[in-house]
Structure formats: C-alpha cells, structure tokens
Amino acid sequence: MPITLPTFDRLMNPLIRALRALGGSGSIEEIYDKVVELEKFPEDFLSQLHDPEKSNQTEVWYRLAWARSWLKKYGLLENSARGVWSFTATGKETSDVDPQAVLRSVRAQYRKTSPEHSEDVSVPAPEAEEPTWKERLHLILTQKLSPEAFERLVQRLLRESGFTQVEVTGRSGDGGIDGRGIARIHGFMSFHVLFQCKRYKGSVSASEVRDFRGAMVGRADKGLFITTGTFSPAAVREATRDGAPPIDLVDGSELAEKLKDLGLGIRKELVEVFTVEEEWFHGL
Numbered sequence: 398m399p400i401t402l403p404t405f406d407r408l409m410n411p412l413i414r415a416l417r418a419l420g421g422s423g424s425i426e427e428i429y430d431k432v433v434e435l436e437k438f439p440e441d442f443l444s445q446l447h448d449p450e451k452s453n454q455t456e457v458w459y460r461l462a463w464a465r466s467w468l469k470k471y472g473l474l475e476n477s478a479r480g481v482w483s484f485t486a487t488g489k490e491t492s493d494v495d496p497q498a499v500l501r502s503v504r505a506q507y508r509k510t511s512p513e514h515s516e517d518v519s520v521p522a523p524e525a526e527e528p529t530w531k532e533r534l535h536l537i538l539t540q541k542l543s544p545e546a547f548e549r550l551v552q553r554l555l556r557e558s559g560f561t562q563v564e565v566t567g568r569s570g571d572g573g574i575d576g577r578g579i580a581r582i583h584g585f586m587s588f589h590v591l592f593q594c595k596r597y598k599g600s601v602s603a604s605e606v607r608d609f610r611g612a613m614v615g616r617a618d619k620g621l622f623i624t625t626g627t628f629s630p631a632a633v634r635e636a637t638r639d640g641a642p643p644i645d646l647v648d649g650s651e652l653a654e655k656l657k658d659l660g661l662g663i664r665k666e667l668v669e670v671f672t673v674e675e676e677w678f679h680g681l
Contacts, residue, residue: 402442402445402456402457402460403460404460405460405461405463405464405467406464406467406496406497406499406500407496408432408457408460408461408463408464409464409467409468409494409496409499410493410494410496411432411435411436412428412432412461412464412465412468413468413473413488413491413492413493413494414435414493415428415431415432415434415435416428416431416474416482416483416484417484418431418435419431421483421484421489422481422482422483422484423481423482423483424480424481424482425462425465425480425482428461428465428482429457429458429461432457432461433457433630438457440629440630440631442456442457443455443457443600443629443630444599444600444627444629445457446598446599446600446626446627447459449598449599450536450598451532451535451536452531452532452535452649452650453535453597453598453625453626453627453648453649453650455627465482467499467500467503468488468494468499470503470506470507471494471499471502471503472485472487472488473485473487473488473491473494474488530653530657530663531650531653534653534656534662534663535625535649535653538550538596538625538649538652539596539597539598539625542596544596547594547596547625548565548575548576548594549565550661550662551565551575551576551592551594551623552564552565552576553661554652554655554656554659554661555578555592556578557659557661558655558659559580559581560578560579560580560581560590561578561579561581562577562578562579563576563577563578564576564577564578573593573605573608573609573612574591574592574593574609574612574613575592575593575594576591576592576594577589577590577591577592577617578590578592580619588617588618588619589616589617589618589619590617590618590619590620590621591612591613591616591617591619591620591621592620592621592622592623593609593620593621593622593623594622594623594624595622595623595624595625595626596624596625597624597625597626597627597649598625598626599626599627600626600627600628600629600632601622601624601626601627601628601629601632602629602631602632603629603631603632603634603635605632606622606628606632606635606636606644606646607635609622609644610635610641610642610644613642613644614642617642618642619642619643619644619645620642620643620644620645621644621645621647622636622644622645622646622647623647623652624647624648624649624652625649625652626648626649627648627649628646628648632646633646
C-alpha cells in the first residue's frame with residue numbers, strides 16, 4: 398500500500414520533534430529541512446508543489462505552515478518578526494500532542510470569535526508567510542517572459558551582484574550551459590563560473606544537475622544553477638557531492654529575494670500613516 402503525504406495535523410508532532418532537535422528555535426527553512434531529515438520523506442513527497450501556477454512552494458512546506466499556525470494558536474509555538482519560530486513556556490514542557498485535541502481546542506477558540514464559521518478543518522488558515530509579490534513575480538517569470546528574456550535577466554542579476562564579463566551563450570547542445578562570467582571576491586580572488594538558468598514550475602532533478610556538471614568539468618571553477626522552481630533533495634545532494642566540482646543552487650524563492658534586494662523589477666513602496674493625537678486637542 399503506497400504511503401500518502403501526511404495531513405497537516407499529522408505533521409504537528411514531527412514539527413515539534415524537529416524544533417526540539419534544533420535546540421528549541423529555528424527559521425522556517427531550518428524546521429522544514431529538519432522535518433524532512435527526521436521523517437525521511439520520499440522524493441515524490443518533496444517534489445509535489447502546492448500550486449505550481451502561483452509559487453514554487455511544496456505541499457509539505459504548505460502543510461507545515463498549517464501545522465505551525467495551529468500549534469501557535471494552541472499556545473505551544475511563537476514566532477518573531479524575523480520569521481524565527483520557538484517554543485513558548487508551555488511548548489518547552491510538551492513532548493508531543495494529540496492532533497485531534499489541538500483541532501478541537503483551536504476550533505473552539507475560533508468559534509468564539511467567528512461563530513458564523515463551521516468546524517471545517519480549513520479554518521483558521523495559516524498565517525501568510527510568503528508575500529503576494531513573490532506569487533506575482535513567479536507568474537511573470539514562468540509564464541510571461543521568453544526564455545531569452547529570462548537569460549538576460551539572469552545576466553543583469555549577475556552583473557549587479559559583482560560578476561564581470563558575463564556572457565549569455567544559450568547554444569543548444571552545450572550541456573545546458575546558458576552563460577559564463579567571472580565572480581570577484583573582495584577585488585582580489587576571482588572564479589570562472591558557468592551558469593544554467595531554467596524557468597521551471599516544478600523541481601529540478603539530480604540528473605539535470607549531473608548533466609550540467611558533466612558539461613562544465615574542466616571549463617570553470619564553479620557552476621551556478623538558477624531556477625524559478627525548486628531543487629529536489631537528491632539534486633541538492635548531487636550539487637554538494639564530495640569530490641565533484643561544486644555547483645551553487647538558487648531556487649525561485651532565493652531568486653525573488655535577490656531581485657528584491659537589488660531592486661530589479663521590484664520597487665519598495667512606503668505608505669504614510671497618519672495618527673490623530675486626541676490628547677493634543679484636549680490640551681487646547
């Protein structure tokens with residue numbers, strides 16, 4: 398009988414165990430990686446995307462977001478503005494939970510504040526963790542840009558990041574190599590880099606990373622693989638395999654953050670907020 402992907406409530410105890418293994422606190426990424434490590438999820442679980450049209454978020458990632466949200470409402474977890482999650486005082490004393498008890502308790506809380514809602518397991522929803530701008534960017538990069546435009550975007554990104562002599566080759570039959578450049582470190586050392594960029598909605602496999610490495614061997618110091626999608630765990634292991642030329646991986650979420658930091662196609666807007674100081678008027 399095939400193993401099915403655990404529902405979000407069945408991920409509550411794995412999440413607690415992962416957070417405890419991390420020392421009681423961790424970023425969303427650290428918690429995700431530790432859950433995957435401890436639960437030994439198969440590749441097909443981890444390559445399943447929640448909504449490929451909107452983002453590169455995996456289904457496991459999405460369900461863990463639900464689990465974190467419900468455990469927070471249950472009083473076991475808390476999170477900081479920087480996205481670090483940790484145990485509350487009660488959570489530190491809790492080794493595991495009864496998922497059904499969590500569901501009943503949180504639903505009861507929710508009915509008190511929103512009595513119009515039923516006991517549908519879809520409420521309350523997890524707190525939003527990925528800004529909507531990432532979803533819009535994902536749509537543009539995967540559906541509205543041509544492959545050539547995406548290559549030019551990566552070229553601009555690398556130049557803005559300090560690379561020099563960045564050239565887009567894009568020749569077919571070149572092992573998937575889309576370009577080359579030189580990365581300079583603090584103005585002294587430099588590395589010749591070959592890069593590949595793929596507009597994916599899904600997950601890049603280990604075989605694609607292997608093929609890229611085969612094409613770059615003897616031609617560069619490092620490889621850089623950039624995608625709008627994700628990398629399978631096997632692909633990540635292949636990229637860092639001992640004794641093989643190193644390949645750095647940049648997935649869709651990291652690509653979005655780099656574009657944001659460099660202000661490439663993403664503009665930060667500040668909204669003015671006006672507060673009425675009632676005390677001032679009373680002093681007239």
